[in-house]
Each structure stands twice: as structure tokens, then as C-alpha cells.
Amino acid sequence: ALCARAMLGNSPTLCGALVAMATLFVLEFGFGRLHAVMSMRSHRAAGRARAWAVMIDGRARPDALRHVGLTAERLHERLRAGGVRHLDDVALAVLEPRGTLTVVRRGESIDPQLLVGIAGLPPGFGDVDTTGGR
Structure with a gap:
């Protein structure tokens, strides 16, 4: 007033x-x-202008989280907001350059061309389909 x-x-x-x-x-x-x-x-x-794989096969990647400045708690918050109910349901979580989180759930496939340019992916990740067990 x-x-x-x-x-x-x-x-x-x-x-x-x-x-x-x-x-x-x-x-x-x-x-x-x-x-x-x-x-x-x-x-x-800071070199963060590319997408980073912050979670693979339901496990957070501490090195990638540290690089993008994201805590595990904040990652879990974003996953919950995205409708993820179990960490094991996440085949791949990618933090995009603009700060959004893209989640590929287990059982879904993704075109390998969409994985080009994502930092932190293990070698040959794009060759493996997320519908099968790795």
C-alpha cells in the first residue's frame, strides 16, 4: 500500500x-x-549449448548433472512433472539446451538420427533399441 x-x-x-x-x-x-x-x-x-544425456537406463549420470549444473533432486522433480512414476521406466533423459527435459521411456524406440549431437551418450547407444533389454 x-x-x-x-x-x-x-x-x-x-x-x-x-x-x-x-x-x-x-x-x-x-x-x-x-x-x-x-x-x-x-x-x-560454459559450453552448455548442447543437449546432455543426464539419465540412462533409470540411473542418473552424476558427471553430466554436474556439467549442466543440475542436482539429482531437481532432476527427480522434473521427471515427476513429466509424468514419470518409476525411475526404471526411463530409458533416456536428455536436458536440452533451452533447459527442457526430454524423456524417452523404456519400451519406446527413438530414431538414431535424433540422438546425434547429444553429449554424454555411451558409444553405440543409438544402435540399440530401447524396446529390448540392454
Whole structure:
């Protein structure tokens, strides 16, 4: 209430409130865009501008998690949000360059061409179908 009173002055008017709100929205948008740009630059500068396999065959890969700056707890949170109920259901989890998590569930197949450029995959991973046991 004190901030609103300070922005609007002694006698608040609708026009003054609209100007104050528009200013706040513009600042919020501007700082949000600045944060997004700076975040992408820092990821690229740190060599994180590629997709990383952070989980294979239901097991998190600590080296990949460390490289992308993701904790096991945060990975589990993202898996739960993606509908994963058992870690053993995950054949492959890939953290994409923009921060989204792609999950290939056990029993699903994936085209080997879609695995090109993913860091942290074991040699020959794209040759094996996730529908069979490895």
C-alpha cells in the first residue's frame, strides 16, 4: 500500500494508476528479457549449448548433472512433472539446451538420427533399441 501511494501520489487517479502499472510491466518485461539473454550467453560460454544425456537406463549420470549444473533432486522433480512414476521406466533423459527435459521411456524406440549431437551418450547407444533389454 505504501509503494502504491508513493507511485500514485497524494490523490490517486485512474490515469496515474495506469501509468504506474504500465511502467512496472515494461520494467518486468525488460528485465526478464535481459535475464534470458544473459542466461543463454552464460550457458554458451560454459559450453552448455548442447543437449546432455543426464539419465540412462533409470540411473542418473552424476558427471553430466554436474556439467549442466543440475542436482539429482531437481532432476527427480522434473521427471515427476513429466509424468514419470518409476525411475526404471526411463530409458533416456536428455536436458536440452533451452533447459527442457526430454524423456524417452523404456519400451519406446527413438530414431538414431535424433540422438546425434547429444553429449554424454555411451558409444553405440543409438544402435540399440530401447524396446529390448540392454
